[in-house]
Amino acid sequence: MAGSVSMLAGMGIKSPVTDAFTRIQWDSLSTLKLTAQETALLRMAETNPMDYTLADSRDASMYARVLLKLLAEANTAGAGAGDVSKITTDSAVSMTEEDALKLLESDPLGIVAHYSLTKLLDILSTLQVGVKGVTIASVFYVGKEGVLVDQWKALLRCLNKGGKGDIFAQKVAAACLTKILVTACPSQRAGVVADGKARPIQYASAIEPLEAITAWIVSQLKNASGTLVAICTPALKVLMDAPETRNLFCKSGGIKYMSRQLRVGSKAKNMAASDKKKMGQASVQQLYEITFCMWILT
Numbered sequence: 204m205a206g207s208v209s210m211l212a213g214m215g216i217k218s219p220v221t222d223a224f225t226r227i228q229w230d231s232l233s234t235l236k237l238t239a240q241e242t243a244l245l246r247m248a249e250t251n252p253m254d255y256t257l258a259d260s261r262d263a264s265m266y267a268r269v270l271l272k273l274l275a276e277a278n279t280a281g282a283g284a285g286d287v288s289k290i291t292t293d294s295a296v297s298m299t300e301e302d303a304l305k306l307l308e309s310d311p312l313g314i315v316a317h318y319s320l321t322k323l324l325d326i327l328s329t330l331q332v333g334v335k336g337v338t339i340a341s342v343f344y345v346g347k348e349g350v351l352v353d354q355w356k357a358l359l360r361c362l363n364k365g366g367k368g369d370i371f372a373q374k375v376a377a378a379c380l381t382k383i384l385v386t387a388c389p390s391q392r393a394g395v396v397a398d399g400k401a402r403p404i405q406y407a408s409a410i411e412p413l414e415a416i417t418a419w420i421v422s423q424l425k426n427a428s429g430t431l432v433a434i435c436t437p438a439l440k441v442l443m444d445a446p447e448t449r450n451l452f453c454k455s456g457g458i459k460y461m462s463r464q465l466r467v468g469s470k471a472k473n474m475a476a477s478d479k480k481k482m483g484q485a486s487v488q489q490l491y492e493i494t495f496c497m498w499i500l501t
Contacts, residue, residue, distance in 0.1 A: 216324065216371075216374060216375055216378070216437065217321075218317040218318075218320070218321050218371050218375075219290050219294075219295035219298040219303070219371065220287060220290075220298065220303040220306055220307070220313075220314055220317050221303070221317075221321070222299075222300035222303040222304070223300075223303040223304055223306060223307040223314050224314070224317075224318050224321070225249070226304060226307055227307070227311070227314060227315060227318060228311075229242045229245060229246070230242065232311060232312070232315065234276060234277075234280040234312070235272075235273060235276045235277065235280075235315065236272075236276055237269075237272075237273075241269045241272070244265065244266055244269055245269065248266060248322075253325050253326065253329045254329055254334050257326065257329060257330065257334045257337050257342070258334065258335075258336075258337065259337070260336060260337045260341045260342065263326070263334075263337050263341070263342045264341065264342045264343070264345060264352075266326075267323065267326055267342050267343060267352075268352060268354050270319045270322050270323050270326075271319070271323070271352070271354035271355070271357045271358070272354060272357070273315055273316075273318070273319040274315075274316055274319040274320065274323075274357040274358070274361070274376075275354065275356070275357035275360070277312040277313075277315045277316045277319070278316060278357065278360055278361065280312050281312060282310075282312035282313045282315065282316040283313075283316070283361070283368050283369055283372065284368075285309070285310030285312060285313040286306055286309045286310040286313060287306055287310045287313025287314060287316070287317060287369065288310075288313055288368050288369035288372070290369075290370070290371070291370075292370065292433075295370075295371075313369070316361075316369070316372055317371060317372065320361075320371070320372055320375040320376060320379065321375070323358075323375075323379050324375050324378065324379055326342065327339060327379060327382050327383070330342065331382075338386075339382070339383065339386045340386050340387075340404050343355070343383045343386070344386075344387065344403075344404045344405070344408075347403070348403055348405045349403035349404040349405050350405045350408045351383075351384075351387065351405070351408040351409050351412065355380065355383065355384075355412060358376040358377075358379055358380040358383075359376075359380060359412065359415060359416070361373055361376035361377075362376060362377055362416075362419050370433075370434060373434045374433070374434045374435075374437060374438075375437075377416065377419065377420070377434065377435060377437065377438035378437040378438045378441060380412070380416050380438070381416050381420075381438040381441040381442055381448075382441050384409045384412050384413045384416060384448075385413075385441055385442065385444050385445050385448055386404070387404045387405075387406050387408070387409035387413075388406065388409075388445040388446075388447040388448060389406060389447065390445050390446050390447060391444070391445055392404070413448060413451060414451065416438065416442075417442065417448070417451050417452055417455050417457070418455060419435070420435045420438055420439050420442060420452070420457065421452070421455045421456060421457045421460060423435035424439075424457060424460035424461060424463075424464060425460050429486060429489065432464060432489050432493070433486070433489055436489055436492045436493065439492070439493070439496055440492060440495070440496060443496050443499045443500070449499070449500060452500075453500065458497075458500065461493050461496065461497055462497070464490070464493050465490060465493060465494060465497070
C-alpha cells in the first residue's frame with residue numbers, strides 16, 4: 204500500500220482513512236457480493252506491487268473491474284451516506300489511525316468505497332508512468348472493438364450528490380472517470396499500444412460518458428464554493444489533455460464559469476478572513492489550477 208499512498212499524495216489526493224485499508228475483512232462483507240475468485244484477487248493485489256499486479260493485460264482488466272464492482276456494491280448498500288462521507292476537509296487533516304479504525308467499525312462500506320477509489324487511481328497513475336504491454340485502454344476498453352467497460356457507471360454514481368456528501372470520493376471518482384474517458388479520444392491514440400499492437404478503442408462508447416462528466420464539472424464551476432471547486436479541479440485538469448474534450452468543455456459553457464471563479468478569487472484578496480470563509484472561497488492553489496486550464500484553452 205505504501206507505493207500507492209506516496210503516488211496519490213504526490214497528486215495531492217489521499218484518503219483520510221487510508222490506515223484502515225489493510226484491516227478490511229472481505230469475507231464478512233457479504234453485501235459486496237464478491238466471489239471467491241474476486242476475494243483472492245484482492246488479497247493477492249495487496250501483497251504485490253501495483254506494477255506486478257498490472258503486468259498482464261487481462262488480469263489487470265479483471266482487477267480494475269473488481270474494484271469498480273466494489274464501488275458499485277458499496278454505494279448501493281449506502282456507502283455514500285455513512286460516517287466516512289461526513290468527513291470534512293478540516294477533520295481529514297487531523298485524522299489518526301485510531302479514528303480510521305473506528306470508522307471501519309461504524310461504516311465499513313464507506314471505507315471500502317475509499318479503498319476501491321484509491322486503488323483505481325493508483326492503477327491509472329501506474330499505467331500512465333508505464334507498464335510494458337499494458338495501457339489504460341487495454342484495461343478499461345474491452346473486446347475486439349475496444350468498448351468502454353460497463354462498470355464505469357459506478358464512478359459516475361459517486362458524483363450524483365451535487366457537491367454534497369463524500370468529498371474524497373467525488374474528487375477521485377471524477378478524476379478517474381475523466382482520465383479513462385479522455386484515453387478514448389482519437390488524438391490520444393499514440394499512447395494506446397499494448398503488447399506491440401495498436402489497441403482498438405471505440406470512441407463512440409465514451410462520448411456520452413464524456414458529455415456527462417463534462418456537464419458535472421461545469422456544474423461545479425457554477426458554484427462559488429471553494430469546496431466544490433476543489434472537488435472538480437483534478438478532473439478539469441485531465442479534461443484539458445485532449446482537443447476533443449477541450450472543445451466539449453467550451454461548447455458546454457465552461458469558460459465563463461472558470462472566468463467567474465478567477466474574478467471572485469481576485470476580489471477576495473482584500474476581504475477579511477471571516478468573509479472568505481463564509482463565501483467558501485477557492486484556495487490560491489485551486490485558482491492557480493483554473494488559471495492554468497484557462498491558459499491551455501487560449
